[in-house]
Amino acid sequence: MTMILFEGQDVEEVHEVVSTHFAPHRLRVIEDRELNGRFVTSHVGPVSVFTLGYGATVEVRPGELPDIYNIHVPLTGYGTLWVDGRQVATANSMVGPGQRLDMRWSADSDTLILRIVREAIDDALAKRLGETPATPIHFDADMHEATAGSWLAAARIFGESAAEGLFTQSPLAAAHFEQLLLQGLLDSQPHTLTDQLTESGNIDLPAVLRRAMAFCEERAGDPVSIADIAIAAHTGVRSLQRLFKTRLQMTPLEYLQRVRLDRAHQDLRTARGTVAEVAMRWGFTHLGRFSALYRKAYGQTPSETVRRSTHGEQAGSPGGQLVHRGSVGAMGDHESGVPQDSGVL
Numbered sequence: 001m002t003m004i005l006f007e008g009q010d011v012e013e014v015h016e017v018v019s020t021h022f023a024p025h026r027l028r029v030i031e032d033r034e035l036n037g038r039f040v041t042s043h044v045g046p047v048s049v050f051t052l053g054y055g056a057t058v059e060v061r062p063g064e065l066p067d068i069y070n071i072h073v074p075l076t077g078y079g080t081l082w083v084d085g086r087q088v089a090t091a092n093s094m095v096g097p098g099q100r101l102d103m104r105w106s107a108d109s110d111t112l113i114l115r116i117v118r119e120a121i122d123d124a125l126a127k128r129l130g131e132t133p134a135t136p137i138h139f140d141a142d143m144h145e146a147t148a149g150s151w152l153a154a155a156r157i158f159g160e161s162a163a164e165g166l167f168t169q170s171p172l173a174a175a176h177f178e179q180l181l182l183q184g185l186l187d188s189q190p191h192t193l194t195d196q197l198t199e200s201g202n203i204d205l206p207a208v209l210r211r212a213m214a215f216c217e218e219r220a221g222d223p224v225s226i227a228d229i230a231i232a233a234h235t236g237v238r239s240l241q242r243l244f245k246t247r248l249q250m251t252p253l254e255y256l257q258r259v260r261l262d263r264a265h266q267d268l269r270t271a272r273g274t275v276a277e278v279a280m281r282w283g284f285t286h287l288g289r290f291s292a293l294y295r296k297a298y299g300q301t302p303s304e305t306v307r308r309s310t311h312g313e314q315a316g317s318p319g320g321q322l323v324h325r326g327s328v329g330a331m332g333d334h335e336s337g338v339p340q341d342s343g344v345l
Contacts, residue, residue, distance in 0.1 A: 001042065001163070001165045001168050002040050002041070002042045002163050003040060003041050003042070004038070004039075004040050005017050005021070005039045005040060005041055005050075006018075006037060006038065006039040007037070007038045007039075008036075008037065009034050009035050009036055009037075010035075011027065011029060011035050014027075014035070014037045014039060014054070015027045017039060018039060018052065021041070021048075021050065021115070022062065022065075022068070022070065022115065023062040023063075023065055023066055023068070024062065024063075025060055025061055025062035025063070026059075026060070026061040026062075027058060027059070027060055027061075028058060028059040028060075028061075029054075029056050029057070029058055030056070030057040030058060030059060030104075031056060031057045031107070033056050033107070034055075034056070035054055035055055035056045035058075036054075036055030036056065037052075037053065037054045037055055037056075038051075038052075038053050038055070038110075039051075039052045039053075040052075042159065042162035042163040043158075043159075043162035043167050043174065045174060045175075045178060046116065046117055046119070046120035046178050046182075047114060047115070047116050047120065047158070047178045047181055047182070048114070048115040048116075049112070049113075049114060049158065049159045049162045049163075050112075050113040050114075050115065051075070051110060051111065051112055051113070051159075052110075052111050052113055053076075053077070053105075053109055053110035053111065054105060054107070054109070055107060056107050057104070057105065057106055057107045058104070058105050059102070059103070059104050060102075060103045060104075060105065061101070061102050061103070062101050063100055063101070064098055064099065064100050064101075065095060065096060065097055065098065065099055065101060066097065067097050067117065067118035067119070067136065068096075068097065068115055068116065068117055068118060069094065069095070069096040069097070069115070069116040069117075069118065069121060069139070070094070070095050070096075070101075070113055070114070070115055070116075071092070071093070071094045071113065071114040071116070071143070071155065072092065072093045072094075072103075072111055072112075072113055073092050073111065073112040073113075073114070073152060073155065073156065074091055074092070074109060074110075074111050074112075074299070075110045075111060075112055075299065076108055076109060076110040076299065077105065077106040077107070077108040077109025077110060077111075077308070078105075078106040078108075078109060078300075078305070078308030079091075079103060079104065079105045079106065079109055079111065080103070080104045081093050081095075081101065081102070081103045081104075081141070082100075082101070082102040082103075083095050083099055083100070083101055083141040084099055084100050084141075085100065086141070088141045088142055089142050089266050089269070090142040090143055090144055090145075090262070090265070090266070091265065091269075091298055092143035092145075092148070092152055093141050093142065093143055094139045094140070094141055094143055094189065095141060096118075096136055096137070096138055096139060097118050097136040098136060098138075099138065099141075106308055112155075112156070112159050114155055114158075114159075114181075116182070116185075118136050120178070120182055121136070121137065121182065121185075121186075122136075123182075124179070124182040124183055124185075124186060125137065125186065125193065125197075127183075128183075128186065128197055129193070129196065129197070133193065137191045137192045137193050138191060138192050139185075139189050139190065139191040139192075140189060140190045140191065143189060144259075144262050145258050145261065145262050145265075145297055145298075146217075146255065146258035146259040146261075146262050147188060147189075148188045148189050149258060149297075150184075150188065150248070150249060151181070151184045151185060151188040151189065154180065154181060154184060155181060158177055158181060161173075161177070162174075206243065206247075208233045208234065208235045208239075208240070208243060209233070209243050209244070209247055209248075211232060211233040211234065212229050212230075212232065212233035212240060212243075212244070212252060212255075213255065215228075215229055215232035215233065216229065216252070216255055216256045216259050217259055220256065220259045220260050220263055220282065220283075221260075221263070221281065221282060221283070223283070224256060226240070226241075226251075226252050226253055229252045229253075229256070230252075240252055257293070258297075260282040260283055260284070261282075261293060261294060261297050263282050264278050264279065264281070264282045264284070264290075264294070264302075265294070265297075265298060265305065267281070267282075268302055268305045268306055269305060271306060275287070275291075275302040275303055275306065278302070279302070290302070
């Protein structure tokens, strides 16, 4: 069931409520308009579900996160995030304990946030490795649809199920779903112990499949047929199709299409050409089909991504309302594009 944690225009109040559930942070309203925020939760546990929107363009700067992992899945609008000074290249992102986070969200943004406590990740790892890691693992900040798409789809279903009250009726269902997400995250999102998990035999990804996926990543910008992928993977076409269907629940060409969509999305976010140029660069010759696939994957049209990218860059201009609580230290690297302070703390 959904619980409203904040709804209104009070900048100080939303800052305090969000800090309570995540971490102390700096909040700056960038534009000359009234904040109209909404912060709700539908499930609190080892994997908690929140939805947050500010109703104004804002900069949010927690600094280093405590013992939690946050996964950001934009539902509407646009966000630009930096993790340890590097701009995240994908729409969906992940950050964990000890990593420095800076965010800028558009006024129309509404974001699904999954908060995972470190203990839950450590316990999931212990089940696989036989021991709890001494330090928190770090995941890649970029969450690519090509590799994490199935997990992200499951995360959205988790959020919908929580909002509809399933987990209130069945806490056991919530616990099982949380374990599915935790173990699936370890398998689908690269992290600092991925190689160790692979060596332990718990991630049994056949060499044929790894070769096929690597070929798709390397040759995404070239004309590629399923026969080309099969040859690169050292197997037959039918065997390759069965393997992809069994392990990834998609065909080889669908996987290639996801890789290309992800590359196109990155180019559009960084304004590397017009929509038509980007589509053609990544093998999408039918613009209408490209737009439909893109909207399905990212919840917005290619043109909207370009506009929001431009808007996001303009949103970083100096000025605005600043709220600051707690001492998180100096943040930001001007050369890397991380927003800098332009007011008195």
